[in-house]
Structures are given as structure tokens and as C-alpha cells.
Amino acid sequence: MSEQLRELTRAEEEIMQVLWDKGKAYVKDIIEVLSEPKPAYNTVSTIVRILQQKGFVGHHAFGKTHQYFPIISKEEYRKFVTTKLMSGYFGNSVGNMVSFFVKEKKVDLKEVDELMKILEDLKKK
Incomplete structure (x- = not known):
């Protein structure tokens, strides 16, 4: 994982999800x-360039047109955000x-049982 990885804004994350x-x-x-409502072309273009400066996105140039692609994988970013969430709040x-999550009713008891099964399977390895 990149040492320079930073949390994305909501708009940046929405564009990264697409990429x-x-x-x-x-x-x-x-x-x-x-x-x-669809954002303006210039707005999206600016956000993509910011993502490029942050090291999340690369591009291929075709004349004056650019095709963008993710450099940071979704899994890599998920690990970063989860680690930050765990250390900062839990x-x-x-x-x-x-x-x-159980207290907030975001996870039901069936899902907790599934988590317990996953943890038991991990212990066996």
C-alpha cells in the first residue's frame, strides 16, 4: 500500500468507483x-486531474484526449480506509x-453467525 495514500473526498471516490x-x-x-444531476464536463475533468496528482489515476493520451485508469486498486484503498476506520474509531x-454495527442494527445476528464461521475457518488454517 502506498505510504502517500490519502482519503478521498466524496466526489473523488464516486469517480474512482466508476474507474x-x-x-x-x-x-x-x-x-x-x-x-x-450530471456534473459539468470541466468539473469531472478537474477531479480526475486531482486524482492523478494524488497518485490514484494514470492516463493514456490520444492527441488532446485522455483515457484514465486507476493506479490504486479498489482493494488497496479499501484496506487503507478500513485500517483508518479501525484505528480512529474502534x-x-x-x-x-x-x-x-450490531448495536446500530447495521449487522443482524445471522451475519454475526457468518462472521463467526469465517473466523472459525481462519483458526483452522
Whole structure:
């Protein structure tokens, strides 16, 4: 994982989700997928360039047109965000995090049972 990895803004993350799903895209392709109201072309272009400066996105130039692609994988970013969430809000405790989600009714008991099965399977390895 990149030592320079930083959390994305909501708009940046929305564009990264499109690039992770598509693999590569032009700005117009990104706009097509975004929900209404569609942002302006220049807005999306600016956000993509910011993502490029942050090291999340690369591009291939075709004349004056650029095709963008993710450099940071979705899995790499997920690990970064999860680690930040765990350390910042749950004292690096999976138990505290699961307990929170159960109390907030974001995870039901069936899902907790599934988590327990996964953990038991991991212990056997």
C-alpha cells in the first residue's frame, strides 16, 4: 500500500468507483455513469486531474484526449480506509467494530453467525 495514500473526498471516490468498475474511461464515459444531476464536463475533468496528482489515476493520451485508469486498486484503498476506520474509531479492535454495527442494527445476528464461521475457518488454517 502506498505510504502517500490519502482519503478521498466524496466526489473523488464516486469517480474512482466508476474507474474501478470500468477499468479505463474518458471523462465523457465517467459522466455517463454518474447519477443526476450530471456534473459539468470541466468539473469531472478537474477531479480526475486531482486524482492523478494524488497518485490514484494514470492516463493514456490520444492527441488532446485522455483515457484514465486507476493506479490504486479498489482493494488497496479499501484496506487503507478500513485500517483508518479501525484505528480512529474502534481502537484497532474488530470486536468493537462488529459490536458497534450490531448495536446500530447495521449487522443482524445471522451475519454475526457468518462472521463467526469465517473466523472459525481462519483458526483452522
